[in-house]
Amino acid sequence: MSKQLSVEQFNENLQQWSGKTIKVTKHEQGDEDTVYIDLNDVSYSRDTRRADEYEPMHELKLNGEGRTETDRGDYQPLPSPVYEIPLEDSTQYQYEDHRFSLITDRGSYMIELEND
Numbered sequence: 001m002s003k004q005l006s007v008e009q010f011n012e013n014l015q016q017w018s019g020k021t022i023k024v025t026k027h028e029q030g031d032e033d034t035v036y037i038d039l040n041d042v043s044y045s046r047d048t049r050r051a052d053e054y055e056p057m058h059e060l061k062l063n064g065e066g067r068t069e070t071d072r073g074d075y076q077p078l079p080s081p082v083y084e085i086p087l088e089d090s091t092q093y094q095y096e097d098h099r100f101s102l103i104t105d106r107g108s109y110m111i112e113l114e115n116d
Contacts, residue, residue, distance in 0.1 A: 027106030
């Protein structure tokens, strides 16, 4: 059974994964992307000067070198050492079976430890 978390509980638990490799699976508008990140730090940003409602007010920033899995099954480095997940006031934070789930109006993200 999944456990609902507050953003504070989510942050506190995710911070414990710093120094480990995580796998982030994004499902958005029928598309799935998988990214692996050597997580150094977790931070948040707030943008009060958004150009439109499509830009998020808050972002979860997963800091660390990473790579993305391509459709061909190989890997490409991420263009930036920061992976950003847009957050909304309605975002749901869940934890189940050693995995975090973020569910937003635009899609869902699953964050789990990568088993080497």
